Each structure stands twice: as structure tokens, then as C-alpha cells.
Amino acid sequence: MNRQIFAIFLPIVALLCGCTKDDNKPLLQSTVSRLYVSNADTDASVMSTIIFDPADGAKLDIPDKFDTKLPDGNGIVFDPFSGTVFQVSRQAKNIKSFTVKPNGSLTNKASFIDDGLISAREIAFDRVRKTLYVASNTDSSLYVYIGADTIAGTARASKKLKLNGQPWGIHFENGSLFVVIDQDKAQVQLFENASSLVVGTIVPNKTINVIGARRLHGITYSSSRDALILTDIGEATGSGSASDGKVYIIEAALAKFTAMGAAITPTRTISGLATGLGNPVDVAWDSRADKDLIYVAEKANKAIQVFKFGDNGNATPFRTAALSSSPEAIYLDAR
Structure with a gap:
């Protein structure tokens, strides 16, 4: 083959075989809607992880169960670019x-223990920097692990960041970290350029305070839709605690965050007896236009509740999956 023909032939071969790889694209796969659930149970007979696949069918079918051996499971997150799930055990x-x-089953990749991690709750992942953020509520801290999927054995956080309140839900998007502050603040703090945060006490760039909220826990945000969804567990125990939960939907959200900390009223609030919300500890959102479904981990009533994005007030769930376990955290892979 002469050089001229070879020069023409090479790009044709590259085109046909798809030899180039774009690291900015998630794993190629047919339409996916997969809900990962982390269970808070400490009984060894209860599987720590369950997966609904698909999660957007006519009903939530019986989930697949995996014994990831993480008692008191809390935060769980999936990175579609590397095909990796991260999960944390608060107890262990x-x-x-x-x-x-490809069939949705899980195989072990890496594992490490940080015995200095006080009270792990939600987690978030920065795929560009391979960095995992872990919220720890009782010591008002964020633990940061760089290269989390390659750490093994015993380890310490790459950075420990101190907050001015107790964090619970966290969400990472476009370089920014959203942090829900539990207990008396009912606040969401926004840390822009999160990777630049240094060890010690950190101060948010902007905040919002949700009027009427009791105890904020779950959070999710979509930059393409500029909408923020939060959950409020109300009272954790006692009379009415199994029916006082709420879901807040805040549209045109980013502009509502201010350096002074604006007090805002949600665009819509889902609450009431018909909702089945008692302790909604976490939330996920399928923001695709033809779906627009909100998934809620309802811990007190042991269920996954699904609502429509446009729901308001005392809305009946669009779908419900009754569980025999106590869901603590969820993550939705929908693409």
C-alpha cells in the first residue's frame, strides 16, 4: 500500500472502529434509570444496598439486593464516567x-477505613478531581478524600473542613458544593470552587434559609433546570413524626443564594397525610423532561416514594415501593 493511500485509509479506519475516547462523556449505554439505595440497618441479615432497575417503569419492581457489608449505610453516589459506586458505613x-x-450488579473495587470519621452522613463526588466529600454531622465537618477509589486499608482524610453548623445532605455540581445544615439553621450553604477549600474552618460564599423548615436533610440540584429540591424530616421521633415530613421544590434557585443569607419561601411544598412522608431523609430527581420524577427515601415508613416535579401540597405519591429495610440515602442514575 503506498503512502498516499495509507494516509487516506487511516482516518477511515479510526472512524469505523470508534478508536477515539472522550473522557467527558459517561459510559455509553442504552437509556438508564437505576436507583441506588443505602440502608441504615445494622442487623447483619439486612442487605446494605438495594437497587431498583429500572426505576422509571410502570411500577417499582422488587429490587436487587447486595450485601456490601456496610452496616448503618449512609451516603451513596454513582459516577457514570468510571462506572463506580461509592458507599459509606457510619457504624464501621x-x-x-x-x-x-452492565447488568447492574456490583463487584468490589476498593475499601478503606478512617477511624477518625466521626458520623458519616451524605457523600458527593467530584469526578474531575477524583475527590469524595463526606458530611459528618456531630463534629460539624466535611471530610475530603482525594483518589477515593484507590485508597485501601486504613486512611485519613486528605482534608478536614470545619463548618459553622451540622451538615447532612451534600451535593456537588460544576465545581460547587451545596451543603444542608441540619438542626437549628434550616440552611443550605454554597461553597463555590470547592476544590480550593483549605484545611480548617470554612465560610460559605452564599446561603439560603428556608422559611418554616424544621430539620433539613436531603438535597439535589440540577444546573440545567436551576431547581433545588430539599427534604425536611420534621420531628425525628415522637407523636406525629411519621407524618410531618416535607419536600421543598425551589425553582430559579441559584439567584436566591446571597452572601448575606436570604430567607426564602419554596416554590412548592409537598406535605400532608396523603404523601406518606414522615422522615424523608434523602431525595433524588430524574430531571429529564419526559420523566420529571422525584424519588424520596422515606425512613420512618420504610419506603421509596415517587412524586411528580409539579406536585404541591397534600399529593399522593405517583409510585411507592414498600421496603423491609430502612433507607437512609439514595442516588439516581438517569441518562
Whole structure:
């Protein structure tokens, strides 16, 4: 083959075989809607992780169950670019990563224990910097692990960041970290350029305070829709605690954050007896236009509740999956 023909032939081969790879695109796969659930149960007979696949069908079918051996499971997150699930055990202070096979099953990837991790709750992942953020409520801290999927054995956080309140839900998007502050603040703090935060006490760039909120827990945000969704567990125990939960939907959200900390009223609030919300500890959102479904981990009533994005007031769930376990955290892979 002469050089001229070879020069023409090479790009044709590259085009046909798809030899180039774009690291900015998630794993190529047919339409996916997969809900990962982390269970807070400490009984060894209860599987720590369950997966609804698909999560957007006519009903939530019986989920697949996996014994990830993470008692008191809390935060769980999936990175579609590497096909990795991260999950944390509050009791064992153990962070594990798993590879997701095409059929949705999990295989062990890496595992480490940080015995200095006081009270792990939600987690968030910065895929560009391979960095995992873990909220720890009782010591008002964020633990930061760089290269989390390659750490093994015993380890310490790359950085420990101190907050002025107790964090619970966290969400990472476009370089920024949203942090829900539990207990008396009913606040969401926004840390822009989160990777630049240095060890010690950190101050948010902007905040919002949700009027009427009791105890904020779950959070999710979509930059393409500029909408923020939060959950409020109300009272954790006692009379009425199994029916006083709320979901807040805040549209045109980013402009509502201010340096002074604006007090805002949600665009819509889902609450009331018909909702089945008692302790909605976490939330996920399928923001695709033809779906627009909100998934809620309802811990007190052991269920996954699904609402429509446009729901308001005392709305009946669009779908419900009754569980035999106590869901603590959820993550939705929808693409």
C-alpha cells in the first residue's frame, strides 16, 4: 500500500472502529434509570444496598439486593464516567467503592477505613478531581478524600473542613458544593470552587434559609433546570413524626443564594397525610423532561416514594415501593 493511500485509509479506519475516547462523556449505554439505595440497618441479615432497575417503569419492581457489608449505610453516589459506586458505613467508618457491571450488579473495587470519621452522613463526588466529600454531622465537618477509589486499608482524610453548623445532605455540581445544615439553621450553604477549600474552618460564599423548615436533610440540584429540591424530616421521633415530613421544590434557585443569607419561601411544598412522608431523609430527581420524577427515601415508613416535579401540597405519591429495610440515602442514575 503506498503512502498516499495509507494516509487516506487511516482516518477511515479510526472512524469505523470508534478508536477515539472522550473522557467527558459517561459510559455509553442504552437509556438508564437505576436507583441506588443505602440502608441504615445494622442487623447483619439486612442487605446494605438495594437497587431498583429500572426505576422509571410502570411500577417499582422488587429490587436487587447486595450485601456490601456496610452496616448503618449512609451516603451513596454513582459516577457514570468510571462506572463506580461509592458507599459509606457510619457504624464501621468504612468507605467502599464498587464497579457496576452492565447488568447492574456490583463487584468490589476498593475499601478503606478512617477511624477518625466521626458520623458519616451524605457523600458527593467530584469526578474531575477524583475527590469524595463526606458530611459528618456531630463534629460539624466535611471530610475530603482525594483518589477515593484507590485508597485501601486504613486512611485519613486528605482534608478536614470545619463548618459553622451540622451538615447532612451534600451535593456537588460544576465545581460547587451545596451543603444542608441540619438542626437549628434550616440552611443550605454554597461553597463555590470547592476544590480550593483549605484545611480548617470554612465560610460559605452564599446561603439560603428556608422559611418554616424544621430539620433539613436531603438535597439535589440540577444546573440545567436551576431547581433545588430539599427534604425536611420534621420531628425525628415522637407523636406525629411519621407524618410531618416535607419536600421543598425551589425553582430559579441559584439567584436566591446571597452572601448575606436570604430567607426564602419554596416554590412548592409537598406535605400532608396523603404523601406518606414522615422522615424523608434523602431525595433524588430524574430531571429529564419526559420523566420529571422525584424519588424520596422515606425512613420512618420504610419506603421509596415517587412524586411528580409539579406536585404541591397534600399529593399522593405517583409510585411507592414498600421496603423491609430502612433507607437512609439514595442516588439516581438517569441518562
